[in-house]
Amino acid sequence: MIRVDSVWMATAPLDMRAGPDSVLMRVVRVFGSAHPHHAYVFANRRCDRIKILVHDGIGIWLASRRLNRGRFVWTNSVESTVQINSGQLSALTIGLPWQKIGNTGIISII
Secondary structure, eight states, rough: OOSSEEEEEEEEOOOTOOOOOHHHHHHHHHHSSOOTTTEEEEOOOSSSEEEEEEEESSEEEEEEEESSSSSOOOOOOSSSSSEEEEEEEEHHHHHHGGGGGGGOOOOOOO
16 A cells, blocks of 8 residues: 555654654654655654555655554664565564565575
């Protein structure tokens, strides 16, 4: 439904009371700008809620998700932002360890 070419995570927590304009302001502050067809992912301090802002080239979409039990697996990077792929985003949104998705599980030497 919405094309997403790049996904970015912010490592600093976000106040989940923030609406679309506040989250867009945070995207511009943290990432420099909001690019079309990019998704920007934020979590609260406890990592049991996330918000995803997507700029579709015309407007912005803001989605939120809350886990009733457990926490989202969040990055422990020292950088302020982390780029992930769409498979990792899918794993993240259902609470799976998204770091395990991708090339990390490839066996190339026997």
